[in-house]
Amino acid sequence: MAEEVKLFGSWASPYTSRVKVVLKLKGIEYENVEEDLSNKSPLLLKYNPIHKKVPVFLHHGKPIAESLIIIEYIDETWKHNPILPIDPYDRAMARFWAKFIDEKIQPAVWKTLLAGENEREAAIEEAHQLLKTLERELNGKKFFGGESLGFLDVAGNVVVWLEVSQEALGMNLLDKEKFPILHEWCQRVLDDDAFKQVMPPKEKLLAFTRARFEAFLGPK
Amino acid sequence: MADDIILLDFWPSMFGMRVKIALAEKDLKYEYREEDLRNKSPLLLEMNPVHKKIPVLIHHGKPICESQIIVEYIDEVWKDKSPLLPSDPYERAQARFWADYVDKKIFELGRKIWTTKGEDQEAAKKELIGCLKILEGELGEKPFFSGENFGFVDVSLVTFSCWFYAYERFGNFSIEAECPKLIAWTKRCMQKESVSSSLADPFKICGFVVLLRKKFGIE
Numbered sequence: 001m002a003e004e005v006k007l008f009g010s011w012a013s014p015y016t017s018r019v020k021v022v023l024k025l026k027g028i029e030y031e032n033v034e035e036d037l038s039n040k041s042p043l044l045l046k047y048n049p050i051h052k053k054v055p056v057f058l059h060h061g062k063p064i065a066e067s068l069i070i071i072e073y074i075d076e077t078w079k080h081n082p083i084l085p086i087d088p089y090d091r092a093m094a095r096f097w098a099k100f101i102d103e104k105i106q107p108a109v110w111k112t113l114l115a116g117e118n119e120r121e122a123a124i125e126e127a128h129q130l131l132k133t134l135e136r137e138l139n140g141k142k143f144f145g146g147e148s149l150g151f152l153d154v155a156g157n158v159v160v161w162l163e164v165s166q167e168a169l170g171m172n173l174l175d176k177e178k179f180p181i182l183h184e185w186c187q188r189v190l191d192d193d194a195f196k197q198v199m200p201p202k203e204k205l206l207a208f209t210r211a212r213f214e215a216f217l218g219p220k
Numbered sequence: 221m222a223d224d225i226i227l228l229d230f231w232p233s234m235f236g237m238r239v240k241i242a243l244a245e246k247d248l249k250y251e252y253r254e255e256d257l258r259n260k261s262p263l264l265l266e267m268n269p270v271h272k273k274i275p276v277l278i279h280h281g282k283p284i285c286e287s288q289i290i291v292e293y294i295d296e297v298w299k300d301k302s303p304l305l306p307s308d309p310y311e312r313a314q315a316r317f318w319a320d321y322v323d324k325k326i327f328e329l330g331r332k333i334w335t336t337k338g339e340d341q342e343a344a345k346k347e348l349i350g351c352l353k354i355l356e357g358e359l360g361e362k363p364f365f366s367g368e369n370f371g372f373v374d375v376s377l378v379t380f381s382c383w384f385y386a387y388e389r390f391g392n393f394s395i396e397a398e399c400p401k402l403i404a405w406t407k408r409c410m411q412k413e414s415v416s417s418s419l420a421d422p423f424k425i426c427g428f429v430v431l432l433r434k435k436f437g438i439e
Binding site: 050059062064065066069070072073076077088089091092095096099100133 | 270279282284285286289290292293296297309310312313314316317320321354
């Protein structure tokens with residue numbers, strides 16, 4: 001029942017979006033609680049006192065934090081349309097690459113945004129190498145999960161969001177000529193029914209990204 | 221060998237120790253290969269081209285990297301003996317959350333303690349004790365993090381305990397004074413053969429840190 005399942009999140013958070021995509025893929029009804037991240041609710045702080053972040057998933061009143069941990073919980077609790085592979089080795093690979101995205105690609109992308117003029121080229125080169133490494137993992141498949149979206153495609157949404165929002169940041173990090181395979185994968189993901197329903201409208205995302213970036217850098 | 225397992229490791233690594241504990245818990249025979257991190261073997265570079273780090277578990281010739289991922293893999297493949305993750309999905313999520321918390325905090329803070337001085341070191345000490353207290357609170361009165369049985373979170377954290385002596389020596393503080401229940405838990409874990417046979421000697425770790433500090437030019 002919808003009232004047993006709640007998701008505390010933000011429309012602008014790709015991590016929240018990951019969970020929403022999985023809930024959509026599994027057809028699970030839930031109550032969406034939109035958080036204002038500049039003014040976090042007492043409930044959010046109660047349910048995630050350690051990190052105080054979104055998303056937080058609530059099931060039968062019990063909270064779970066961290067998007068990838070939430071997804072594994074959802075996959076184990078609602079076993080239809082599995083998101084993670086069945087084979088333990090394939091599961092380990094999916095987890096490895098999801099971690100690579102969160103711990104290597106994301107920080108590298110941020111570095112290119114924040115780098116001073118002297119370091120920018122090196123930062124871009126590093127991000128490019130990491131994206132190339134990820135691209136190779138597609139290895140001729142339609143999605144990382146094979147014929148349909150899997151765990152790594154969901155975790156890879158941050159790459160998709162980068163593709164969509166990078167123009168707002170005046171950058172072309174995920175250049176479709178440098179990364180034709182990754183670019184095509186992004187298009188297939190954006191075209192997926194579940195993903196489409198959950199992705200924020202492009203203009204809204206661009207405006208938000210622009211504003212957030214300018215706020216972060218401060219007035220020039 | 222029956223199970224065809226190779227572990228590429230480096231003896232002081234608390235991450236490698238996690239894998240050793242998991243393999244011991246499952247009673248598995250494996251080939252242990254010590255890596256010289258200043259001169260990494262072709263096998264390591266071939267099996268972990270992305271990070272070029274240890275530990276790497278090679279099972280039937282296929283590599284698995286990243287210690288928590290390796291431990292989960294071991295738990296899933298050899299699921300009939302000494303399960304490390306609970307069977308309930310919510311308890312599993314909690315175990316993964318706390319193991320992830322250990323990964324996000326403890327290594328970096330510990331490293332700051334033996335590589336910095338003055339205000340930076342004081343801040344790192346304070347933050348490390350804060351995190352250990354949170355973990356101590358999570359343990360509560362239970363014998364192990366998931367309850368009666370030794371499990372995933374215990375594996376993730378206990379391997380740092382052989383580094384505590386080095387942290388205390390260079391940070392000039394006592395972890396036991398601040399977190400007595402956590403130290404009691406480490407002793408409880410050490411009563412298990414899988415743990416005591418996998419953790420390095422704290423004095424040897426300290427000696428290793430002395431060498432590293434010299435190498436990095438830290439006074």
